[in-house]
Amino acid sequence: MQAAPILRNVSSELTTERLYLRCPREGDGAAVHEAVVESLQQLRAWPASLPWALAEPSVEASEIFCRESAAAFLKRTSFVFLVFDHAGTFVASTSLHGINWKVPKFEIGFWCRATRQGNGYTTEAISRLIRYAISDLGANRVDALTDERNVASRAVCEASGMQLEGVLRNEDITPSGVLCNTCVYAVASSREIIL
Numbered sequence: 001m002q003a004a005p006i007l008r009n010v011s012s013e014l015t016t017e018r019l020y021l022r023c024p025r026e027g028d029g030a031a032v033h034e035a036v037v038e039s040l041q042q043l044r045a046w047p048a049s050l051p052w053a054l055a056e057p058s059v060e061a062s063e064i065f066c067r068e069s070a071a072a073f074l075k076r077t078s079f080v081f082l083v084f085d086h087a088g089t090f091v092a093s094t095s096l097h098g099i100n101w102k103v104p105k106f107e108i109g110f111w112c113r114a115t116r117q118g119n120g121y122t123t124e125a126i127s128r129l130i131r132y133a134i135s136d137l138g139a140n141r142v143d144a145l146t147d148e149r150n151v152a153s154r155a156v157c158e159a160s161g162m163q164l165e166g167v168l169r170n171e172d173i174t175p176s177g178v179l180c181n182t183c184v185y186a187v188a189s190s191r192e193i194i195l
Helices: 029-044 059-075 121-135 151-159
Strands: 013-015 019-022 079-085 090-100 105-112 141-147 163-173 179-187
Touching: 013 121, 019 121, 029 059, 029 090, 029 105, 059 079, 079 121, 090 121, 105 121, 121 141, 121 151, 141 151, 151 163, 151 179
Parallel strands: 105 141
Antiparallel strands: 013 019, 019 079, 079 090, 090 105, 141 179, 163 179
């Protein structure tokens, strides 16, 4: 019999060569807000994938996000990791959500602040999180859903060792009513990961 999800041991901190990933904490809202404001144009380009970016950003909204993410982490319903470089600058966010503990499987999501894009930080962070999900959380599947037109996110998925499983046509719709296709990327075993 499997342990109840809330009893599972889940690390709240992970590291890579250049990055430090950790669960959000009280007080992180200001740093997240700064990155969101800086990145609004890029985030709002994908309203079907990132509907939260359409709301007017505020420090309060970012702080609420951090505190709710920390609570969800404790409840084992989703795992948001804030990503910092070794100088302590917030550079990205990634998460495991859509969790099915019976399989177990996870969906991974991510975004990177505008001034840090193109440096491989997102690929490095999600590659680490995928490895952790498989090796420590027993994931049999980790998948990502990206807008077909989001070339940057698709490149991150591929660089992280995920395989394109298919394109779901007219699968989502933007708030303005535009239909969009969704790419499904996944890793189904540790052998598929680029280590």
